Amino acid sequence: MSKHIPVIIITLPLLFAFVLPVLGFAGAGPRVRNFLVTAVFIAVNIMIFSLIPSVSLDGGIIYYALGAIDPTVATPEGLDFPVRILLKIDGFSLFIAIIIGIVSLTSYIYSTGFIEEDGKTNYFAVIFMLLTAGLLGMTFTNDLFNFFVFLEVASIAGATLTSYVTWKKHPPYAGFKYLLISSIATTFFLLGVGLCYAQYGSFNIEYINLSLSHSLLDRIALVFMISAMAMKAGAVPMHIWVPDTYSEAPTPVTVMLKTAGIVCLYALFRISFSLFGNPLSGIVNSINNTTLGWIVIILGVFSMFIGVSMALIQHDVKRLMAFHSVSQVGYMLLGLGVGIAVYTNNDNGQAFQIFGKVAMAGGIFHIMNNAFYKSLLFLTAGVMEKRFGTRNLDSMIGLAHKDLFTTIAFVIGALAISGIPPFNGFASKLLIYESVYMFSPMLSIIAMFVSVLTLASFMKVFYSSFLGPRREDLIVNDKKIPLGMTIGMLVLCVLVVLMGLFPDIVINNLVEPAISGLVNLK
Amino acid sequence: MNFAEHLLKQDIGVFWYPAIMLLILLFIMLIFYIWGRLYFRKDYNADTDQVKPYNSGNLDEVNYSLKSSNLYWGFRKSMEGYFNFLRSLHNGDLNDYSKWFVIFIALCLLLVGGGFL
Numbered sequence: 001m002s003k004h005i006p007v008i009i010i011t012l013p014l015l016f017a018f019v020l021p022v023l024g025f026a027g028a029g030p031r032v033r034n035f036l037v038t039a040v041f042i043a044v045n046i047m048i049f050s051l052i053p054s055v056s057l058d059g060g061i062i063y064y065a066l067g068a069i070d071p072t073v074a075t076p077e078g079l080d081f082p083v084r085i086l087l088k089i090d091g092f093s094l095f096i097a098i099i100i101g102i103v104s105l106t107s108y109i110y111s112t113g114f115i116e117e118d119g120k121t122n123y124f125a126v127i128f129m130l131l132t133a134g135l136l137g138m139t140f141t142n143d144l145f146n147f148f149v150f151l152e153v154a155s156i157a158g159a160t161l162t163s164y165v166t167w168k169k170h171p172p173y174a175g176f177k178y179l180l181i182s183s184i185a186t187t188f189f190l191l192g193v194g195l196c197y198a199q200y201g202s203f204n205i206e207y208i209n210l211s212l213s214h215s216l217l218d219r220i221a222l223v224f225m226i227s228a229m230a231m232k233a234g235a236v237p238m239h240i241w242v243p244d245t246y247s248e249a250p251t252p253v254t255v256m257l258k259t260a261g262i263v264c265l266y267a268l269f270r271i272s273f274s275l276f277g278n279p280l281s282g283i284v285n286s287i288n289n290t291t292l293g294w295i296v297i298i299l300g301v302f303s304m305f306i307g308v309s310m311a312l313i314q315h316d317v318k319r320l321m322a323f324h325s326v327s328q329v330g331y332m333l334l335g336l337g338v339g340i341a342v343y344t345n346n347d348n349g350q351a352f353q354i355f356g357k358v359a360m361a362g363g364i365f366h367i368m369n370n371a372f373y374k375s376l377l378f379l380t381a382g383v384m385e386k387r388f389g390t391r392n393l394d395s396m397i398g399l400a401h402k403d404l405f406t407t408i409a410f411v412i413g414a415l416a417i418s419g420i421p422p423f424n425g426f427a428s429k430l431l432i433y434e435s436v437y438m439f440s441p442m443l444s445i446i447a448m449f450v451s452v453l454t455l456a457s458f459m460k461v462f463y464s465s466f467l468g469p470r471r472e473d474l475i476v477n478d479k480k481i482p483l484g485m486t487i488g489m490l491v492l493c494v495l496v497v498l499m500g501l502f503p504d505i506v507i508n509n510l511v512e513p514a515i516s517g518l519v520n521l522k
Numbered sequence: 523m524n525f526a527e528h529l530l531k532q533d534i535g536v537f538w539y540p541a542i543m544l545l546i547l548l549f550i551m552l553i554f555y556i557w558g559r560l561y562f563r564k565d566y567n568a569d570t571d572q573v574k575p576y577n578s579g580n581l582d583e584v585n586y587s588l589k590s591s592n593l594y595w596g597f598r599k600s601m602e603g604y605f606n607f608l609r610s611l612h613n614g615d616l617n618d619y620s621k622w623f624v625i626f627i628a629l630c631l632l633l634v635g636g637g638f639l
Binding site (some may be wrong): 177180181184188216218219222223224226227230231238240241243244291295306309310312313315369393394396421422427440456460461463464500501502 | 540541543544589590591593594597598604605609611612615616618619620622623625626627629630631633634635
């Protein structure tokens with residue numbers, strides 16, 4: 001295995017983002033472009049998967065010091081503190097990178113059938129790759145300022161892609177909205193980074209964590225960073241931009257925006273644990289994790305409930321699914337919150353070992369499950385939009401007669417998000433229900449109730465758009481679904497089913513190392 | 523703790539081994555299939571009205587005018603106040619979005635800076 005793989009994973013899509021326009025000027029057609037981009041994403045996936053044995057299975061951590069003669073040493077100059085930009089790949093960052101790799105590959109393959117060739121599609125591919133590079137950079141970097149830079153890259157690319165359909169009225173507004181929200185979030189994140197740098201003279205996450213004095217400035221930095229990431233992840237009450245943006249973006253972009261939200265959630269986990277979580281430091285004035293945990297739990301419960309409530313009354317299929325994204329973020333925050341709340345209990349970590357860790361495992365497993373089934377659902381929504389020329393559920397009927405595969409894909413996704421066995425959503429939700437029940441039964445009951453409402457909401461979509469008589473007059477696009485769109489959905493269907501049938505493989509080999517990468521409770 | 527064990531063991535009151543459950547389900551379906559082939563009615567005819575949906579004795583096509591916005595009407599009506607409040611929050615105004623962010627940060631700073639956290 002090459003020692004340069006961590007940096008190649010980020011730079012390969014970045015490099016090809018600049019190569020594609022040159023190829024376009026040289027006269028390369030859409031087939032060459034799609035082949036190249038797909039090959040790049042496959043290569044990125046292969047490289048990410050090649051790290052699993054050394055990182056996830058052996059529990060190792062890979063460091064990569066940019067620009068050093070020996071990049072595998074964290075401090076190549078022999079100093080006590082790192083002076084170079086460091087990439088760090090542990091179980092958790094690899095876990096998120098796997099999600100980014102798979103989702104970007106499937107959504108790009110889907111986009112080859114979804115985005116119509118209009119002479120500008122080359123730009124779409126370029127920005128798509130920039131977005132992927134930004135997300136991978138955010139995941140692998142161990143440097144706060146570097147994280148901010150990648151966050152900006154991903155945000156600007158996301159806003160550009162959202163407003164890709166410039167000839168329609170709403171997408172440019174949605175892109176502008178996303179850009180403004182991202183700007184506010186990144187500004188506050190940068191303020192937090194500045195506060196840390198002013199005190200410790202470094203951007204390195206591990207170095208700051210070891211030097212942390214838990215001063216008032218540290219706490220303010222924590223609030224700025226967590227709030228910014230919570231807003232980008234779409235947590236209530238800062239979620240309101242999510243349906244506006246997700247519904248107007250082209251479907252493959254919606255899926256990538258959702259993945260960007262997941263990466264911001266990853267950053268929230270990282271900031272909570274790797275940067276500010278230092279329960280073994282013995283500092284008396286350290287942050288009260290129980291209160292912090294309860295704040296995250298309350299955020300999670302509100303996200304779940306408000307998200308699903310709003311989804312129930314939507315008639316725009318993509319808005320409905322966007323509200324469910326908010327709702328599902330709530331489950332992850334609930335798992336994380338319970339983990340944080342019992343992280344520093346005065347019981348030698350017993351509560352954390354018994355159910356806190358399982359709650360976090362459920363939350364983290366749910367991130368991957370949600371990424372796959374939610375992407376699948378958005379992709380099926382793209383087919384509905386193509387067929388009926390609208391996203392309004394009132395104007396859809398009988399799609400099952402036309403697209404049997406899309407119907408099956410939708411049913412798989414809908415059952416998975418509702419936590420119905422044997423799909424992957426059930427496995428992670430079961431972990432969350434059980435562990436949260438041991439913490440507080442009422443929270444677990446709320447989580448189950450939200451799942452019921454989720455199922456009710458997707459029953460509505462299924463009834464409205466797939467059931468009923470065949471109505472050719474409502475269908476505006478009678479063409480066969482392009483192969484790319486089918487492949488994109490098929491890959492995600494297979495993953496959703498396999499991860500539901502064999503959750504232990506994912507939990508043992510990916511989720512458990514991800515937890516180990518996040519917390520170091522002895 | 524081994525999470526897979528946690529997921530699979532019965533000590534927490536849940537048995538979840540989806541591969542086995544799926545096999546059991548397939549086995550049950552096979553039994554029903556064989557039973558059906560042997561004993562179920564054989565006068566099924568796909569070319570007659572018997573395959574059409576039954577709609578309270580009305581032999582015409584089932585009325586499909588019930589749209590998405592009609593579903594869960596009672597639920598929505600009974601909780602109209604709650605949904606109207608939620609709708610008013612999701613008004614699409616960016617100023618309001620920023621307002622919520624400021625409120626959230628202010629609350630958190632109060633908790634943290636005020637010594638509650």
